[in-house]
Amino acid sequence: MILSTQTVYVFIGLITLIGSIFTFFDKQNLRRWTTGMFYLLYAVTLISGHWIPPFYIGLMVIGIVLLAGLQMVKTGSYGEASVQERLMNRNRFGNKLFLPALLIPILTVLGVEWIGHLRIAGRLFYDPSNVTMVALAVATFIALLVGLGITRSNPITSLRESRRLLESIGWAAVLPQMLATLGTLFNSAGVGDVVAKLLHHVIPSNSLFWAVFAYCVSMALFTMIMGNAFAAFPVMTAGIAIPFIIQHFGIQADRIAAIGMFAGYCGTLMTPMAANFNIVPATLLDLKNKYQVIKVQWPTAVILLAVNIALMYSVARI
Incomplete structure (x- = not known):
């Protein structure tokens, strides 16, 4: 296939990796080294988890858990716009701001129903093992481009905002993968x-x-x-x-x-x-x-x- 599930994980991992680099240089975060390491380890598991032996992935997971359990993961500074600037931008763009959010579910459904079985040069365009996930990732990326086009923002802003959202969620960001694995273990046990x-x-x-x-x-x-x-x-x-x-x-x-x-x-x-x-x-x-x-x-x-x-x-x- 052209777009695989692993491609989606790599894309998400790269965004997380860039966010961890920003964190390492965030001097206003008193825990910038440990916080950056938390997201760096998480990014490595997303990017290279398919190739790294399970034993070493397990060591990384233990490191992630220890950093979170010892409360070494903190939020930092993100250069956010002031409330006044946000209100001005809201009035400036109006309902156009809803377009990227609405595009995500619409494009995901279209991707699953119409493009899910599309073949290019004899190869499936989407990963048949998880068409919905790949379609969602593609829809999100398109919505991001549309959002940048509407706001005329610097692409770096989207990366900084991704980091802000991820760090606001904190350690809970890793819960879906952890809990899915735990459910499999419980069932097997x-x-x-x-x-x-x-x-x-x-x-x-x-x-x-x-x-x-x-x-x-x-x-x-x-x-x-x-x-x-x-x-x-x-x-x-x-x-x-x-x-x-x-x-x-x-x-x-x-x-x-x-x-x-x-x-x-x-x-x-x-x-x-x-x-x-x-x-x-x-x-x-x-x-x-x-x-x-x-x-x-x-x-x-x-x-x-x-x-x-x-x-x-x-x-x-x-």
Whole structure:
């Protein structure tokens, strides 16, 4: 293929690498060396993780964890525009500022649906193993070019802003990769079987409702721990849904799986571990409390979880 998933990782890694260099030279950051090293190690794993032996990647991950755990990662100075300048720019550009943001989902969908299977000289244009991710990366890059065209900004500004956003998120930026790996390890280690054995003594064998209740609530809780419903799904489905709902009561799996994921998403709304959903928006909106998004979302999440339980129970009885 022409554009592979690895190409996307390299592109993201290069942006992170440039940000770490800026950090090393940021004298206003009292932890500039350790902060720069944190993002440098992260960048190396993104750029070269495909080629570096796992043992050495593991050492880098340990280094990343130690730097974050010892609170050696701090924010610095970014030469941001003043509030007055931002207001002037907002009035100057108006609704044009929304165009790059709107282009990302539109171009991603078009990329997946229309270009996903495009071949050039007999080679696939997008990586077939993850068309959506590559399409999203291409859409984001195009949106960046459009944004630079609208604002007439120096491309260096986009790199500085990328660094500012990344450092505002801090150590939580590495959570998606860490948690996805942890979910795979949990599933391979048989955590689902352990959960099944524990719940076997708790869930009444003749009660479909309590089996559904345990599955949905466990999906939400485990998602809160993992920060990702996709990481929780194989563990909780193998431990609860398959033995207690699908096999025991003979319910079709397709009726359970989709609603189970929705129950997991309820947990996503209530956890800081889902940094890309809950911490990043707070950073983008410059909220004083980085948990404000979660505080607003949790009542809705609880209501939706109850709805998912009722929906799964109703669908399972049909």
